[in-house]
Amino acid sequence: MRDFFIKIFRIGRKIKDQFHSSWMFICFLLILVLPFILGFGLLYKSNVLIREQSLLQLLFSGNWHPLKGEFGFWPFIVSSLWVTILSMLICGPVCLLSAIHLTHYAKKWVLKLMHPVIDILAGIPSVIYGVWGILLVVPFVSRMGASMGHPNSGYTILTGAIVLSIMIIPFVLNILIEVIRTVPRELSEASLSLGATKWETIKYVVLKKAFPGIISSFGLGISRAFGETIAVLMVVGNVVKIPTGVFQPGYPLPALIANNYGEMLSIPMYDSALMFSALILFVVVTIFNMGSRYLIIYSEKKI
Amino acid sequence: MGRKFWKNTEVGVYRVLMFLATSIIAIALLLIIVSILYKGLPSLNWQMLTQVPKGGYYFGKEGGILNAIIGSLYLSFGATILSFIISLPLAVYINIHRAKQKRLVNTVRFLLDLLWGVPSIVYGAFGFTIMIYFGLRASLLAGIITVTLFIIPIMVRSMDEVFKTVPKGLIEAALSLGSTRSETSYKVLSRQCIPGIITAILLAFGRAIGDAAAILFTTGYTDYIPTSLSQPTATLPLSIFFQLGSPIPEVQNRAYASAVVLTVIILIISIISRILSRKYYQERIK
Numbered sequence: 001m002r003d004f005f006i007k008i009f010r011i012g013r014k015i016k017d018q019f020h021s022s023w024m025f026i027c028f029l030l031i032l033v034l035p036f037i038l039g040f041g042l043l044y045k046s047n048v049l050i051r052e053q054s055l056l057q058l059l060f061s062g063n064w065h066p067l068k069g070e071f072g073f074w075p076f077i078v079s080s081l082w083v084t085i086l087s088m089l090i091c092g093p094v095c096l097l098s099a100i101h102l103t104h105y106a107k108k109w110v111l112k113l114m115h116p117v118i119d120i121l122a123g124i125p126s127v128i129y130g131v132w133g134i135l136l137v138v139p140f141v142s143r144m145g146a147s148m149g150h151p152n153s154g155y156t157i158l159t160g161a162i163v164l165s166i167m168i169i170p171f172v173l174n175i176l177i178e179v180i181r182t183v184p185r186e187l188s189e190a191s192l193s194l195g196a197t198k199w200e201t202i203k204y205v206v207l208k209k210a211f212p213g214i215i216s217s218f219g220l221g222i223s224r225a226f227g228e229t230i231a232v233l234m235v236v237g238n239v240v241k242i243p244t245g246v247f248q249p250g251y252p253l254p255a256l257i258a259n260n261y262g263e264m265l266s267i268p269m270y271d272s273a274l275m276f277s278a279l280i281l282f283v284v285v286t287i288f289n290m291g292s293r294y295l296i297i298y299s300e301k302k303i
Numbered sequence: 304m305g306r307k308f309w310k311n312t313e314v315g316v317y318r319v320l321m322f323l324a325t326s327i328i329a330i331a332l333l334l335i336i337v338s339i340l341y342k343g344l345p346s347l348n349w350q351m352l353t354q355v356p357k358g359g360y361y362f363g364k365e366g367g368i369l370n371a372i373i374g375s376l377y378l379s380f381g382a383t384i385l386s387f388i389i390s391l392p393l394a395v396y397i398n399i400h401r402a403k404q405k406r407l408v409n410t411v412r413f414l415l416d417l418l419w420g421v422p423s424i425v426y427g428a429f430g431f432t433i434m435i436y437f438g439l440r441a442s443l444l445a446g447i448i449t450v451t452l453f454i455i456p457i458m459v460r461s462m463d464e465v466f467k468t469v470p471k472g473l474i475e476a477a478l479s480l481g482s483t484r485s486e487t488s489y490k491v492l493s494r495q496c497i498p499g500i501i502t503a504i505l506l507a508f509g510r511a512i513g514d515a516a517a518i519l520f521t522t523g524y525t526d527y528i529p530t531s532l533s534q535p536t537a538t539l540p541l542s543i544f545f546q547l548g549s550p551i552p553e554v555q556n557r558a559y560a561s562a563v564v565l566t567v568i569i570l571i572i573s574i575i576s577r578i579l580s581r582k583y584y585q586e587r588i589k
Contacts, residue, residue: 017486020488027393031393031411031418042428094324094328101324105321113329114328120573121328123513125513125540125565126516127540127544127562128339128565129335130547131562136338166335173328199314224420226422227422230540258424275428275432278428286420288420289420293416
């Protein structure tokens with residue numbers, strides 16, 4: 001009798017194990033196919049538009065007249081590029097300097113203070129950044145533009161870039177700190193023992209060794225900035241026009257999608273056009289992500 | 304002598320710049336929180352937190368944002384629970400069942416990192432196409448599914464990072480004592496990492512409650528508290544966004560007050576996860 005119960009118990013455990021393992025396997029499959037479903041879903045929806053007009057015309061034409069069926073994404077792409085590159089120009093140096101400071105020079109209390117600061121910055125929702133942008137950055141940029149001879153409303157590409165740069169700082173900074181920390185100690189010790197100063201060691205050894213990692217952290221930052229929606233949408237002005245300066249309003253791709261989903265189904269091909277811009281975002285962001293991560297993996301193998 | 308002088312100046316200049324860069328980051332956070340509190344606190348009152356919008360709310364009349372607060376909580380709890388059901392098994396699966404197949408595991412990690420990087424608006428657009436395909440309307444359920452897809456990579460990767468730190472010997476000991484792999488996963492590995500798992504959940508929850516782009520298409524917006532999964536739902540980020548778009552100053556002030564509510568929720572989540580992760584490092588088996 002006792003043997004019987006033990007047998008049942010064993011079978012029960014086996015069945016439980018089977019059940020859990022198969023559920024895990026299902027989840028595993030789900031994650032394996034999810035990126036492809038995402039890509040194909042968007043491609044399937046934007047297919048209508050791609051078939052109708054040539055890809056080159058879609059990407060590089062500036063005519064945006066949805067009612068006439070003309071979809072040229074160039075103004076949006078240019079705006080996205082402006083905002084992204086400008087925000088990286090602000091965020092990059094700040095992050096690099098701060099990462100060197102935090103890894104090599106900072107005192108204990110600074111580290112203790114900065115860890116939660118970075119965490120909280122990373123956790124703040126993008127809509128809050130947008131509100132902050134409207135409260136402080138918009139008036140600031142407006143005044144700055146006026147004093148520099150470019151009067152503007154404050155809702156400009158520069159505003160979007162400033163808000164965006166603060167948003168991606170925690171993201172880029174965390175990777176940079178990680179990258180600089182993985183530089184082997186022996187290398188800097190060798191440099192120091194040969195008589196180089198601390199700063200020379202950092203400049204010629206640590207940064208040189210970490211260079212691929214630094215580039216890839218910037219790449220990841222760019223991909224993060226490229227897809228950011230709400231915060232940018234709230235401060236960037238949203239005017240369909242190819243921007244020619246930082247004090248002009250822009251209309252980045254994510255803002256285009258977010259602003260027009262309401263009319264999406266009432267205008268023919270419009271939904272297809274918006275899905276096409278989502279596809280552009282997906283492809284660009286994924287390429288940047290892949291490149292940067294490959295670079296990190298590659299450089300880690302070399303060390 | 305001259306060379307040394309220049310060298311010292313260079314170091315000095317860079318040290319000042321580095322310190323400035325770090326302070327800029329800290330000051331930015333301070334500015335964000337102070338400006339939101341300064342603008343929002345005066346308009347924040349009990350009525351706002353306990354009432355749904357009444358007629359004419361969007362013209363500055365009576366009412367509150369209870370619908371958005373409750374809606375956001377429903378949405379984030381739903382999405383967090385749903386993604387937990389998928390994420391925990393997946394995270395233990397790649398750490399125990401497939402631990403030997405390094406290439407496969409690294410590929411999955413790579414895919415998850417890619418998914419983490421995909422902007423939430425793309426998830427939103429994708430969720431919308433699926434919704435249309437199945438003939439669903441904007442609803443709480445559609446929102447939950449979209450947000451779930453969006454936070455799964457975040458949750459899995461952060462759990463995975465914790466599981467990686469668990470000593471191999473512990474798992475091998477459990478397996479050699481005759482426990483099945485799933486028992487090892489759930490009774491040893493997960494139990495060992497409970498604070499880390501909770502941190503991962505909180506991280507995902509924070510992302511879910513703060514995100515606006517993914518739910519813009521899929522959850523819609525109403526003035527009521529939803530009573531079923533098929534109803535549209537208001538959420539805090541969107542309520543801030545819409546109220547801020549109004550030309551009426553009173554409504555805008557309410558947007559700032561709603562921003563205070565959201566910020567406070569995020570700060571609470573962040574503080575809890577800090578306390579937990581500190582405790583985790585003290586108590587885990589090394």
